[in-house]
Amino acid sequence: MNDNEQNPRVASDADFDLQMSSQQMLSLASKAAELIVDRVTGLSKEKAWDGEFRQSLAQQLMSDPPEEGTSAADVLERAAHEILPFALRLDHPRSFGFIPSSPTWPGIVADFMAAGFHINQCTWLVASGPSQLELLVIDWFRKWLGYPESAGGLLTSGASAASVDALVAARESAGYPDSATVYMSDQSHSALPRAAKIIGIRPHCIRLIPSDAHFRMDMTALAQAVAGDRKKGFNPIAVVANAGTSSTGAIDPLRKLAVFCEKEGIWLHVDAAYGGFAIVTDVGKQLLAGIERADSVGLDAHKWFFQPYEAGSLLVKDATSLEHAFAFRHDILQDTVWGANHPNLADRGLQLSRSVRALKIWASVQTFGMAAFRRAVSKGMELATRAGEYIRDSSMLELLTPVSLGIVCFRVNPQDISLDDESLEGVNKDVLARVFWDGQAFYSSTLVGEIFALRLCIVNHTTTWEDVRATLESTERFGQMAVDRVQLTPER
C-alpha cells in the first residue's frame, strides 16, 4: 500500500496538478502575445474609453471558483474580450485624461520575463544580477537629475510609495521629533498628504501652503508657516515641492525652495512623478533646474518614460539616509548580510518581496536608445504647446493656464456669447460627458482655482498632432451643442 492508498489526500510525487508541458506553455504564451499585439495594433480603431455599470459586470463575473479547470486559452480569451476591455485605454493615442501612459513593447515583454524568471528582487544574495541592474537604472536617473555620486535610491510601485519612503527618510534625518510638521502646496497630489498621514503626521500638522497665480508654492507663505510653527514648538521635517503638478503642470520654485530648506535644515522632497522625466530633454532640464539640490526626488517611469505599471522610483541625495531609515535585522535574513559592498535594495524602502522593475526600463532603453526617448518626451511638450496655440486662436475655447510640460487646461467659453460662471460650468460639464460617451478621445477635468477646467495631458509617444487637433475640434463641436442647449432652455 503506498502513501496515496493510505491517505487519498496526499498526492504522489508524479502529480503536478499546477504544471503545464512546454508545448502547452508556449502555445498559451503565444496566445497571450497574439491577444496583446492585436489590442496594441488595433488601439487607434477602438474607443479611448470603455466602461460598464457594476451591476452588469457583477452579474457576468461574480461566481465561486470552479472546482475543475477549463481550457487556459479560453480563459485568456475571456479576459481579453469580457473583462480587460472595460477600462480606460490609457495608451490610446487620444487618451489625454489624468496622467496617461504608453508602454513600449520591450517594456511589456520584460515584465513577462521578470515574472517568468520569478525573481524576488529583495537582497543581493537572492538576486544579485537584478540588484545590479536596478543600481544601473537608478544611476541613469541620478545622472539625469544632476545628483552627486553619493546619491542612490530604489524602484518603487509608484510615486505614492516613493513619497512614503521619502518622508520616512526625512523624519529619520530630522531625528524623529515629536510634533513634526510637513509642508506642501495646495496643488500637491493627494498621494502626498496621504504619505504624510501614513508616516504618522497628524492632520493638523500637514500644512497646505497657498499657491500663487501660477499655481506654484508661495514662498512667503511657506516661510511664514515654518517660522510660525517653530515659535509654537512644532518641528518642521519636510517640504514637498511639485515638479509638475498633476492638475496644471506647474513647477514650484525649486531653486528658491532648495535655498530655503538648506537654510532652515528641512528635508526637501520633490514630487516629480509626472514631470520628472522631462529632465532628459534640454527644455525640461531648464524647467526643472534646482531639482538636483533637493534631498529626494520621486519619478514615475510608468508616466512619461513609457513603461508598464508599476515603475516608480525614489532617489535621495545621500543613499545612506534610506538604509538608515529602513534597514532592519531579522534572523531569517541573516545570511543576506554576508559579503561586502553590496546593497540589499529591500533595505531602502518599505517592500521586501519586490519584482524586477528595472528590467523593463533597461530593456526598452537598450532597444530604442536615449535619443528616441528624448524625442518622445519632447514631442509631448511640443504637442501641448501647439494645443495651447490652437485654443488661443479658437473663438470657442479659452486657455486657462499657461501650457506646462504636457498639460493644457482650457474650457469652452465662446467669444460671441456672454455666459455667467454657472452656465459656463454647466456647458463644460456637458462637453466632458459628451466626450466620455463619444469615446473617440478621452480627457478629464480639474479645477483651476474655482473654475471647472477641461484638461489634456499629452504624454503618449504614439499621439500625433492630428489626434490632438481632432480632439480639440470635437470639443468645439460639443461646446456648440452644449451652448445651444443652454440658450434653448427657458429661464426658470
Ligand SMILES: Cc1ncc(COP(=O)(O)O)c(C=O)c1O
Ligand atoms: C504629481 C503626482 N504625484 C503623485 C502621483 C501618485 O503616483 P502613483 O499613482 O504612481 O502612486 C501622481 C499620479 O498621477 C502624480 O501625478
